[in-house]
Every structure is written in C-alpha cells, then in structure tokens.
Amino acid sequence: VDVTQVQGKLDRMFxxxxxxxxxxxxxxxxxxxxLAEIRRDAGFRYIRLHGLLTDDMGVYKIDAQGKEQYNFxxxxxxxxxxxxxxxxxxxxxxxxxxxxxxxxKTIFWWRGNVxxxxxxxxxxxxIEALTRHWTERYGRDEVASWYFEVxxxxxxxxxxxxxxxxxxxxxxxxxxxxxxxxxxxxVGGPATAGAAxxxxxxxxxxxxxxxxxxxxTHSYGVSQGFLDEFGTxxxxxxxxxxxxxxxxxxxxxxxxxxxxxxxxxxxxxxSSSYTPADPTHDSYHQAAYILKKLKQSSGAVxxxxxxxxxxxxxxxxxxxxxxxxxxxxMNTQGIKKPAYFAYQFLNQLGHTELKNADKNSWAxxxxxxxxxxxxxxxxxxxxxxxxxxxxxxxxxPPKPKGQVAVALRGLKPGxxxxxxxxxxxxxxxxxxxxxxMGSPKQLTRQQVATLKAQATGKPSQQKTVTVGSDGRLATSxxxxxxxxxxxxxxxxx
Numbered sequence: 001v002d003v004t005q006v007q008g009k010l011d012r013m014f015x016x017x018x019x020x021x022x023x024x025x026x027x028x029x030x031x032x033x034x035l036a037e038i039r040r041d042a043g044f045r046y047i048r049l050h051g052l053l054t055d056d057m058g059v060y061k062i063d064a065q066g067k068e069q070y071n072f073x074x075x076x077x078x079x080x081x082x083x084x085x086x087x088x089x090x091x092x093x094x095x096x097x098x099x100x101x102x103x104x105k106t107i108f109w110w111r112g113n114v115x116x117x118x119x120x121x122x123x124x125x126x127i128e129a130l131t132r133h134w135t136e137r138y139g140r141d142e143v144a145s146w147y148f149e150v151x152x153x154x155x156x157x158x159x160x161x162x163x164x165x166x167x168x169x170x171x172x173x174x175x176x177x178x179x180x181x182x183x184x185x186x187v188g189g190p191a192t193a194g195a196a197x198x199x200x201x202x203x204x205x206x207x208x209x210x211x212x213x214x215x216x217t218h219s220y221g222v223s224q225g226f227l228d229e230f231g232t233x234x235x236x237x238x239x240x241x242x243x244x245x246x247x248x249x250x251x252x253x254x255x256x257x258x259x260x261x262x263x264x265x266x267x268x269x270x271s272s273s274y275t276p277a278d279p280t281h282d283s284y285h286q287a288a289y290i291l292k293k294l295k296q297s298s299g300a301v302x303x304x305x306x307x308x309x310x311x312x313x314x315x316x317x318x319x320x321x322x323x324x325x326x327x328x329x330m331n332t333q334g335i336k337k338p339a340y341f342a343y344q345f346l347n348q349l350g351h352t353e354l355k356n357a358d359k360n361s362w363a364x365x366x367x368x369x370x371x372x373x374x375x376x377x378x379x380x381x382x383x384x385x386x387x388x389x390x391x392x393x394x395x396x397p398p399k400p401k402g403q404v405a406v407a408l409r410g411l412k413p414g415x416x417x418x419x420x421x422x423x424x425x426x427x428x429x430x431x432x433x434x435x436x437m438g439s440p441k442q443l444t445r446q447q448v449a450t451l452k453a454q455a456t457g458k459p460s461q462q463k464t465v466t467v468g469s470d471g472r473l474a475t476s477x478x479x480x481x482x483x484x485x486x487x488x489x490x491x492x493x
Contacts, residue, residue: 234387245296
C-alpha cells in the first residue's frame with residue numbers, strides 16, 4: 001500500500017447501527033452497561049430493537065370508558081438513556097399492542113403480538129402521538145436524525161399474521177403518521193427476511209404515493225436450517241463465498257432498476273446465522289467472517305446492523321448457559337467474544353481509505369496522517385455433513401497459512417511505533433478458554449474474571465521500526481486460518 005494513494009473517505013457503514021433483542025431488555029442495568037462499553041469501543045451510532053410497542057412497554061390501553069390511553073414512560077426511560085451515551089434509535093415500529101390487535105397470535109417467550117390492528121386508524125393515531133411526543137421531548141432536529149422502520153420480517157408467517165397487502169397498508173398508515181408530524185422524518189421498510197420484497201415495496205410506494213425514504217431487509221449466512229430458537233435442528237454455515245453480500249448486491253441492483261434508483265439501503269439485521277443457539281457466534285471464526293462480509297458489501301449499502309450486541313436476549317426465554325451460541329458480541333456476563341474485536345478494530349481505522357487491491361484488508365490514514373492496516377484470513381473449516389452446533393463447540397486449533405507480508409511506501413522517514421492487535425484462536429478468544437474450562441453452564445465470579453482477562457483487545461505486540469529515505473516499511477506476520485490483525489503505525493515519541 002502506498003500511503004500517498006487515497007481511495008477516498010472510508011465507508012463507515014459497518015458501525016452505523018447494531019441490533020438488540022427487545023426494548024424492555026434495554027431497561028436492565030447490565031444491558032445498559034454493556035451498551036455503553038460497546039458504544040465506546042466499536043462506535044455504534046444507532047441501535048435497533050424489537051418490541052417497542054409490545055405490552056411489556058406499557059404503551060397502549062383502552063380504559064373502562066372506551067377511551068384510548070397512551071403511556072410513553074418506559075420508552076422515555078430507554079430513549080433518554082440511549083441518547084445520554086451518544087447512541088440514537090433506529091426505531092422499529094412494532095409489535096401490536098394487545099388492546100389494538102385483531103388476533104391473539106404471538107411470537108417469542110415475551111409474546112409479541114404479530115396480528116394486524118383491528119382498526120388501522122388506531123394504529124396511525126398511536127404512531128402519530130408517539131412521534132409527536134418524541135418531537136416535543138427531544139426536538140425536531142434530533143428526531144430528524146433518526147430512522148423509522150415499520151415492523152419486522154412481515155414476509156415470515158411467525159412475525160406477521162397478515163398478507164403482503166396488509167403489511168403495505170400498515171406501512172402506509174405508519175409512514176403518513178410520521179410525516180404528519182414532520183415531512184423531513186425518515187421512514188422505510190419492509191424489514192423483510194432474506195432480502196425479499198424490495199421491488200414490490202418500491203412499486204407499492206410509487207403507485208400509491210406513499211412516503212419511502214429508504215428500504216431495509218435482512219440476510220444471514222447459513223444455507224440450511226430455519227428460525228430455530230433452541231438450536232435443536234442444526235444450522236449449516238454456507239459454503240458460498242459471497243453469502244450475505246450477494247443479497248446486498250442483488251438489492252442494490254433492484255433499487256437501481258426501480259422508479260427510485262437512489263434510495264438508501266439498510267440491512268437492519270445480519271450475521272452468520274439466524275439462530276440464537278449457534279456456536280458460530282461465539283467462535284473465533286466469527287471475527288474474520290464479519291470483516292469479510294462487510295468488505296464485500298461496502299459501497300452497496302448504507303448500513304449493516306449486526307444482530308445483536310449482547311446475549312441479554314430473551315426470544316426463547318432466559319438462557320441457562322453462559323455460552324450458548326447467542327447472537328451477541330458479548331455474553332450475558334459481558335465477556336467479549338472474538339466478534340466484538342472485529343468491530344473494535346474497525347473502529348480504530350482512520351477516516352481516509354487508501355487504494356488497496358487486497359480484498360481481505362483495509363488500509364487507512366487517520367486525521368494525524370498515521371497509517372492503519374486491518375487484515376484477515378477466512379477459511380471455511382466446517383466439514384461436509386456436519387452442522388454448526390456439532391462443530392463449533394469444540395477446541396478447533398487452526399492450520400498455519402504461512403506468513404502475511406505487509407509493505408507500506410510513501411511514509412516520511414523516521415522511527416515509528418508499530419502496534420499489533422490480534423483476534424483468532426486463543427487470541428482475544430474467550431470461547432476457546434471457556435471450552436478449556438470444560439464448558440461450565442454457570443460461571444463463578446472468578447471464572448468470569450478469568451475469561452474477561454482473556455479478551456481485552458489490548459495489543460499483542462508493540463515495537464519501534466525505522467523508515468529510511470526510500471519511505472518504505474515492510475513487516476511479516478505468521479498467519480493461521482481465520483486470524484485477524486490490526487497494525488497501527490505512528491511516529492515514535
């Protein structure tokens with residue numbers, strides 16, 4: 001890499017947003033502490049969560065006189081906290097308050113009602129009242145910086161008991177309610193599973209003159225299995241090199257071919273697997289996987305919101321094990337998984353991207369002109385006819401891949417401090433250390449402290465290197481399967 005050859009501003013779509021389980025979990029002290037920590041380390045700017053309007057948030061009821069009653073105290077408590085730590089809501093409008101719902105069908109342990117409203121007018125009035133409340137509480141400029149997304153995965157029967165047409169009707173009423181408060185507020189959908197309904201969503205909005213400021217959808221990198229809350233049927237990591245990213249690129253082409261070719265595209269959920277009992281999420285393999293998928297999708301999408309930041313996540317109910325393949329970047333006790341460091345390292349990249357032909361790395365400059373190189377190896381090691389739940393729960397020593405050479409040119413002559421940080425097998429790898437403990441279901445305080453000490457993100461080496469009059473600096477590092485390295489160069493003090 002020549003540090004004088006600039007590609008442009010680094011596309012930071014990777015940390016625009018992150019997911020969380022449900023709004024009510026956000027009232028917990030440990031959830032809030034973990035979010036503050038990951039906000040500091042990974043720089044996430046927005047958060048998206050389910051269940052904002054579900055009954056455990058106490059939003060809506062009809063009183064004995066038949067009058068509608070709104071209550072936003074729980075939402076206020078949550079949003080006040082989010083904004084206090086510098087993170088904004090990527091508002092997901094759902095699920096249906098029971099007093100408004102047309103049926104009793106629910107999803108998850110916490111019973112989110114997934115039926116259409118009995119009266120779409122009630123739904124629209126609630127969304128308008130809530131948007132107006134936010135505007136009065138936080139100010140128009142603040143709310144104008146948020147995103148409003150209508151519902152979650154309405155193309156799956158489990159999440160929406162209505163038809164596609166009924167979802168579009170739900171969307172139209174919500175979008176008009178938001179815009180009624182302020183036309184500048186951003187609203188979008190369809191928040192579908194599997195990159196679906198994007199052309200249909202755009203065509204509907206165009207034909208019916210319904211506001212649409214962005215489109216959103218989801219993708220996961222498994223080729224087999226289904227929404228399996230307890231991991232009992234087994235999921236299989238896709239062998240497709242372009243898994244997840246091919247969905248992103250397909251949607252971008254669909255938007256370009258539509259009547260709204262410049263629409264923003266937000267992936268409001270993505271990960272290696274859509275099952276909260278998949279040990280890929282805990283494994284050291286996940287860090288390099290995340291980086292590869294983000295690099296492949298860069299330039300085609302406005303955000304890739306990792307699902308989710310914490311294992312404090314109760315879709316199947318409270319979990320009984322310390323590590324269970326949960327979606328989180330941290331486990332319930334706040335132990336950082338290898339995946340956490342993929343995002344921490346990304347956040348340490350500078351804002352200027354350098355020209356770089358290598359597809360498994362980013363090279364950047366920060367505002368002081370210091371260089372950073374983030375590189376990784378992705379090797380698919382899952383054997384044929386074996387599922388994730390059988391494979392990734394074991395101690396999995398990687399094979400060596402030789403040396404990786406890093407050569408920089410265009411540097412000013414002098415002494416530089418080179419800092420190397422790593423994530424991979426037994427490097428910021430709490431899960432392998434946990435397996436080494438015998439995979440205890442419950443952890444003692446000492447075990448938690450031991451595992452946290454294994455995963456701090458601190459550099460593995462720091463040394464001084466010299467750049468001569470030719471402006472060149474070369475180093476090489478031992479590379480193993482699914483290793484990640486962050487190299488940072490700054491003038492030695």
